[in-house]
Amino acid sequence: MSILERFLSNYKPLIAVPVIITLIALALIATHGITENIDLKGGSNAVIQLEKPISSSDLQNTIVKGINNNQVDVTSIANNQATIQISGATNVSAFVNAISGTGTLLSFQSVGPLLSSQALTQVYYALAFAFLFMSITVFIVFRNVVPSVAVILAALSDIIIALGGMSLFGIPLGVASVGALLMLIGYSVDTDILLTTRVLKRREGTINERATNAMKTGFTMAAAAIGSMVTLYLVVIIFIPYAQTLSLIASVLIIGLTADILATWLMNLGILRWYMEDRR
């Protein structure tokens, strides 16, 4: 309990922890960049069922010759299934002809430059508007500037740290990860609203008691959410490695939800307490 007490009484310097991590994440994104999935940068992606064992380079050569494009990358061969990435839009008929005799098509995705640039614009707008709408809702709920801003900052920090994690671990930004970021906004705001309501609006107990109680609930929520996302990730990796949509969502959420623990209980709680003591 003493660690918790010490932690609760030294809240001001602790606000810096999530802030610094957020800044590091920003720096990572700026220097390292985030790889884009083919749905945002264009290109093709195929999973084929191999009819006979073939080496990665042989498969690559076959395809390069068949479709007349030398930017072919065989990313994995496992369980007689191969994943192939090709830059640029690929004619699906040419591709099927190229692999005929070697394998059959399990899944194929090809995105042309027009479609990908359109999707990229949509991604920016969707994220911006989602964030805006969320912020408006938070303001309506609390009708109080500082606590609302604290919630919004925590959500922003979560998203930036999640993006930084994507940059660090090479998780591509694609349509699926946008879904994950939006889910993250939902989860992140959940704990923030819980915290703000309990600490700001309740009267019983001291601020510390209310904060500790809220923290107990919040940690249980985080454990359940992170636990289920880790499970989802593992199941997808083991059983359905090609359901990239789900493993991407899970990995982005694992990073984001972990960041949310820091953002909520160090930053949001810190700002809230500062605000309440200042007001007194």
Added chain:
Amino acid sequence: MRQDIIDFIKDYRVIILIVFLVVSVASISLSGITEGLDLKGGSSIQIELQQPVNTTTMNTVINVLNKRLDVFGVKDVQVRPSGNQSVLVEVAGVQPQDVANLVGTPGKFDATIGNQTVLLGSDIVTVQAYTVTGNTWSVPFTITTTAANNFAQAAKGKAGQPVNMYLDNNLVSSPQLDPGLANGVASTDVEVSGTAASAVAAQTQAKNIQTILQSGSLPVEVSIEGVSSVSAQLGSEFVNGALIAGIAALIVISAVILYRYRTPILVIPIIFTSLSELVLILGVASIIHWNIDLAAIAGIIAAIGTGVDDQIIITDEVLKGNREFNVSTPTQKSRRSKRADKKKGKKGKSEDKKVKVSRRITGFRLRIRSAFFIIYASAATLIAAMLPIAYVGYSTGSGLGVLVGFAFTTIVGVLIGIFITRPVYAKFVELLVGTN
């Protein structure tokens, strides 16, 4: 205690949940759940038109494409505009290359002798079934009498010269002009023929050309901008994987709940609520024939996940209320309890017990109400965050629009959760704590 349980079952919220569950299960078992293309296997092809077109032209494009797929024998197909410059073709269970060849070409047919155009696609009246002999294929068709006359005039005296037949400016066939056609006598029976590398290839080519000639050409140049295709095999693997993941996630959540509250009986309503939400979301999807695809599954995960969050909030509020109320009862005398004191004198001890219970229940109600403030607020923010995707999905259906199922199931799931299942959960926790 028995009375408590009967009251619980008679509660209107519980009855509503049971009714909705029955309706959902009935709908799911009667009309089933339509799976999206990425789960049942199929191809989605986005076709880009060279320039934006008006509604009339768009309708022509859609009709021609529908006709082509129909002639080709493709069933379970959906062709719809996406904005005013692209078309989305969704086909179940067909290999993408078959569809791509068919819809990704304008289908402009013309034939020339020397530099003179002698025949156009619009001159074609009917197309007969193709024939294949060895590696050679041919597609016979008839042309209008006017076109036949023009052709006869143009061909007169040019026996032996090649007739170049083009499909989308690609030479598909260039037979030599038969002396019988170069005598100026009009004939409405023409055929286009060619040779392919194999009998199978000849078959495919002939079928394609027959289909395209028969359906006519598109009024604009088109190109394939995106292809997304999943085989039925992979699709069913996705479904199984998602089921395994769902069950495993529920086990993990149960473990967390068990660890935190040390009350095994709490695990049952949390699992029950999550499963009810799943059934109700699928029920809604089944009733309105919404496709459940991979994105929709992600949305269901999001909805159920926030549901578990909400249940933890409710549990904590109620448990905390219970604890505090027990401690503070002697000192806190509300107006209500004073009124109760006055009555107490007449009716004795059993009444006193009842008052205590009812006072405690009022405490829960207050607690639950404050839990629901948090729940409504977070539901509102989640729905607000999903609106942009829902908008993109409805307006274009491409790009980020593939996430429309995600936004849909999240919003539906959250609404079901806050209005139907979570109130019942709160009622249950109240029962549980009340009887303890």
